[in-house]
Amino acid sequence: MKVLKPVLTAMLVAMLAACSEEPASEAGGAGADSPTEWRFALEEIQGSVQDAYAQKFAELVEAKTDGAIRVTVYPYGALGTSAQLTELVQQGALEFAFASPGHLGSVVPEVQVFSLHFLLSDSNAVNKQVLGESPILYGPLAEAYREKGLKLLTIIPEGWMVWTANRPLTTPDDFRGLKIRTMVSPLLVASYQAYGADPTPMPYSEVYSGLQLGMIDAQVNPIFAIEEMSFYEVQKAMTMARHSQFVASVVASQRFYESLTTEEQVMLDEVKRELDDYIFEVQTQYNAERLERIRQNSDIEIVELNDEQRAAFAELARPVRDRYRAAAGERGAQILEGLVEEIRQSEAALGQQQAAGAE
Numbered sequence: 209m210k211v212l213k214p215v216l217t218a219m220l221v222a223m224l225a226a227c228s229e230e231p232a233s234e235a236g237g238a239g240a241d242s243p244t245e246w247r248f249a250l251e252e253i254q255g256s257v258q259d260a261y262a263q264k265f266a267e268l269v270e271a272k273t274d275g276a277i278r279v280t281v282y283p284y285g286a287l288g289t290s291a292q293l294t295e296l297v298q299q300g301a302l303e304f305a306f307a308s309p310g311h312l313g314s315v316v317p318e319v320q321v322f323s324l325h326f327l328l329s330d331s332n333a334v335n336k337q338v339l340g341e342s343p344i345l346y347g348p349l350a351e352a353y354r355e356k357g358l359k360l361l362t363i364i365p366e367g368w369m370v371w372t373a374n375r376p377l378t379t380p381d382d383f384r385g386l387k388i389r390t391m392v393s394p395l396l397v398a399s400y401q402a403y404g405a406d407p408t409p410m411p412y413s414e415v416y417s418g419l420q421l422g423m424i425d426a427q428v429n430p431i432f433a434i435e436e437m438s439f440y441e442v443q444k445a446m447t448m449a450r451h452s453q454f455v456a457s458v459v460a461s462q463r464f465y466e467s468l469t470t471e472e473q474v475m476l477d478e479v480k481r482e483l484d485d486y487i488f489e490v491q492t493q494y495n496a497e498r499l500e501r502i503r504q505n506s507d508i509e510i511v512e513l514n515d516e517q518r519a520a521f522a523e524l525a526r527p528v529r530d531r532y533r534a535a536a537g538e539r540g541a542q543i544l545e546g547l548v549e550e551i552r553q554s555e556a557a558l559g560q561q562q563a564a565g566a567e
């Protein structure tokens with residue numbers, strides 16, 4: 209398989225070049241006779257949160273450039289796995305892609321900060337603000353992306369991660385020996401080992417059959433994904449611990465980004481800001497609607513952990529932060545401390561605003 213991977217990526221590069229009339233990695237927007245094509249690849253299927261983001265991105269870019277740039281969206285499966293999409297973007301063979309931290313950790317170790325449990329706020333409003341505007345994320349973390357040929361455009365929340373298994377998982381004891389599928393980040397694996405589980409990384413596309421065939425016992429994803437990937441059909445219980453958010457980053461090829469005009473780069477900044485609000489609403493709506501759909505279409509047991517139950521997991525999750533510091537080095541430690549402080553400040557500021565509103 210090690211020999212096959214570069215061959216597969218090379219085939220994808222050739223396929224993309226053949227699909228495109230424009231040379232890859234060239235901007236050349238306004239003024240061209242026929243529209244320039246930008247390609248945007250997803251780690252999720254049509255109808256997902258990432259699809260909603262990319263469709264709106266396409267609409268905004270096309271409107272803001274009066275049709276001089278057209279965006280083609282490739283759903284999950286069209287161009288490869290998450291790791292392959294990242295490679296294509298690094299090589300400049302693909303302009304834009306989603307890159308989830310759960311898959312990106314081996315390329316950008318610092319991004320594994322999002323694999324840590326009980327780090328983000330319990331408040332979705334705080335998480336939205338911090339992920340959208342954080343100086344530490346769009347400073348040192350973006351620099352870590354840049355060093356790997358990736359321009360970090362945005363980081364978005366896609367909803368709380370939910371555990372599914374054949375029984376509710378209410379205490380760390382319930383995880384003992386549990387084969388839970390995770391994304392490939394070593395810190396995710398460490399997070400579940402801390403609960404006593406036997407974490408099993410595998411690609412997203414193999415999770416349904418893995419559950420069905422009993423190769424894995426459990427998995428973890430946001431509600432919209434549990435519904436659209438039909439995981440709930442092959443599991444008996446969903447446990448909501450609000451231990452982490454599914455967070456995704458959108459990246460562009462650094463080489464391609466640097467070839468853009470200043471106007472085009474400014475336009476991408478505007479699109480990012482407009483999409484922050486849009487996608488927050490979309491993911492809230494998708495997760496709520498699909499929970500209803502799961503309830504209607506199955507008799508899966510749905511359990512929400514109380515604060516005391518969550519605290520037992522949080523205590524075991526805490527030492528994993530040292531593993532993160534060891535893996536992500538000095539800059540990683542700076543990102544972790546900075547993020548914790550930004551969350552604290554945002555919680556305080558939003559808390560004050562709410563208190564003022566209630567007076």
Ligand code: 6CS
Nearest residue numbers: 251252308391412429433
């Ligand atoms: O679990 C995964 O691998 C995937 N889950 C989601 C919700 N999006 C993309 C990611 O690859």
